[in-house]
Amino acid sequence: MFALYLREVRLGVRAGGGALTGVLFFLAVVAVIPFGVGPDLDLLARIGPAVLWIGALLASLLGLERLFQADREDGSLDMLLIADGRHMLALSVFVKCLAHWTANVLPLVAVAPLLGLFMNVPPVGLAAATLTLLIGTPAITFIGAVGAALVVALPRGGLLVSVLILPLSIPVLIFGVAASRGAVAEPDPFLPPFLILTALTLFFAVIGPAAAALALRNAD
Amino acid sequence: MSETANLTARLTALANPTRFLALAGNLVPWIGGASALVLAVGLGMAFAAPEDYQQGITVRIMYIHVPFAWLAMFCYAVMAASALGTLVWRHPLADVSLKAAAPIGAVFTALALVTGSIWGKPMWGTWWVWDARLTSVLVLFLMYLGVIALTRALDDQSRAARAAAILTLVGFINIPIIKFSVDWWNTLHQPASVFRLDGPTIHPSFLWPLLISAAGFTLLFLTLHLMAMRAEIWRRRVSAMRRMSARAAEGKLAEGQAS
Numbered sequence: 096m097f098a099l100y101l102r103e104v105r106l107g108v109r110a111g112g113g114a115l116t117g118v119l120f121f122l123a124v125v126a127v128i129p130f131g132v133g134p135d136l137d138l139l140a141r142i143g144p145a146v147l148w149i150g151a152l153l154a155s156l157l158g159l160e161r162l163f164q165a166d167r168e169d170g171s172l173d174m175l176l177i178a179d180g181r182h183m184l185a186l187s188v189f190v191k192c193l194a195h196w197t198a199n200v201l202p203l204v205a206v207a208p209l210l211g212l213f214m215n216v217p218p219v220g221l222a223a224a225t226l227t228l229l230i231g232t233p234a235i236t237f238i239g240a241v242g243a244a245l246v247v248a249l250p251r252g253g254l255l256v257s258v259l260i261l262p263l264s265i266p267v268l269i270f271g272v273a274a275s276r277g278a279v280a281e282p283d284p285f286l287p288p289f290l291i292l293t294a295l296t297l298f299f300a301v302i303g304p305a306a307a308a309l310a311l312r313n314a315d
Numbered sequence: 316m317s318e319t320a321n322l323t324a325r326l327t328a329l330a331n332p333t334r335f336l337a338l339a340g341n342l343v344p345w346i347g348g349a350s351a352l353v354l355a356v357g358l359g360m361a362f363a364a365p366e367d368y369q370q371g372i373t374v375r376i377m378y379i380h381v382p383f384a385w386l387a388m389f390c391y392a393v394m395a396a397s398a399l400g401t402l403v404w405r406h407p408l409a410d411v412s413l414k415a416a417a418p419i420g421a422v423f424t425a426l427a428l429v430t431g432s433i434w435g436k437p438m439w440g441t442w443w444v445w446d447a448r449l450t451s452v453l454v455l456f457l458m459y460l461g462v463i464a465l466t467r468a469l470d471d472q473s474r475a476a477r478a479a480a481i482l483t484l485v486g487f488i489n490i491p492i493i494k495f496s497v498d499w500w501n502t503l504h505q506p507a508s509v510f511r512l513d514g515p516t517i518h519p520s521f522l523w524p525l526l527i528s529a530a531g532f533t534l535l536f537l538t539l540h541l542m543a544m545r546a547e548i549w550r551r552r553v554s555a556m557r558r559m560s561a562r563a564a565e566g567k568l569a570e571g572q573a574s
Contacts, residue, residue: 255464260455262486265497
């Protein structure tokens with residue numbers, strides 16, 4: 096399992112993996128927001144955490160379609176399916192999701208504070224937004240695995256993955272933004288939405304790989 | 316025990332599409348007639364019902380808006396049950412049922428949104444607010460469209476069916492979470508007033524027409540669903556026959572070239 100994790104991370108980080116493209120996309124999304132809403136610093140500070148969350152959500156959707164497709168093309172997906180008896184397929188999917196998250200989404204979380212500075216978010220808000228992104232984005236990857244597994248046989252499934260996943264990831268977005276706003280705006284609490292966000296991630300860590308494994312077995 | 320066995324046996328018997336087609340063919344005129352009758356009575360009562368002292372005549376939209384919203388959820392429940400049927404029992408009719416129900420459910424959801432919007436304009440003074448109920452129905456609508464897109468995207472029937480079933484079930488698990496999170500996020504729509512533990516808070520003169528027209532729309536849904544399932548079975552038969560005839564023609568061509 097650890098070998099699988101290392102292999103996936105190495106493949107993802109290497110040139111041609113989408114990690115850098117994802118970061119650039121995140122940067123571009125955040126950079127066009129001030130052009131759209133105007134350079135008012137107070138307004139930007141207020142919507143800053145939300146913009147960071149939306150940008151990270153969109154950017155983490157980018158590489159998802161490749162999650163299983165590359166493996167299907169070179170046949171290693173079949174190996175995973177055959178090895179189901181020794182390593183549970185859902186567990187392999189779980190490890191793949193973690194590796195995908197490490198290679199593609201963790202860089203997004205790492206640059207989030209920098210982009211937050213552009214949006215004039217105060218330091219506490221920056222820390223909160225980064226922390227919620229760190230906790231919440233795995234949930235998006237786990238949901239995304241279901242979508243990626245469903246369309247694995249399609250040649251151009253990327254757009255379909257996004258259409259299928261975005262409605263399902265709304266709770267993650269709501270609680271992520273609520274928690275990061277709660278850290279800055281005084282009356283709103285930080286801890287309850289943050290704990291719910293954690294619960295969502297754990298919940299989808301179970302549901303996502305199980306459903307994705309079912310879909311992968313169905314795909315061939 | 317024997318009842319369950321009986322039910323299972325009956326469901327298994329329905330797995331034969333010809334038998335199902337015969338049964339559906341017999342049922343459709345009756346259910347269709349009943350739904351027309353009940354709808355006529357329900358809508359008639361809706362127009363005979365008193366006007367609301369605040370909302371005036373616009374309250375009549377309720378008699379179609381609320382049944383549409385109920386059916387939007389009911390249809391998703393039917394789809395989730397069919398999805399279980401596909402994945403657990405591999406019942407051949409379950410995937411037909413799921414595929415046939417998705418567009419009907421999407422239309423009911425869209426109608427609920429549109430009628431709600433028309434009702435909201437005079438009452439709330441706006442076509443749309445980002446309120447919890449409206450938003451969760453909108454998300455439901457998006458999920459219907461996702462399921463439809465997925466069933467249309469895959470060529471292979473059985474594979475498309477199982478993919479749609481997995482998506483439907485994941486969505487079904489998710490719906491309570493979405494509902495809860497959206498409620499927590501923002502709310503303006505009135506809370507439930509018909510199905511409550513302490514009895515309905517709505518006056519009987521409004522409640523009866525509402526329940527009857529809801530029953531009428533449910534019958535209408537069942538009619539449409541059965542008809543769509545029949546159409547889907549026939550469509551599959553036609554495409555199977557076409558494939559067979561194409562194969563036969565190819566075979567003949569090959570024979571002709573060989574001789």
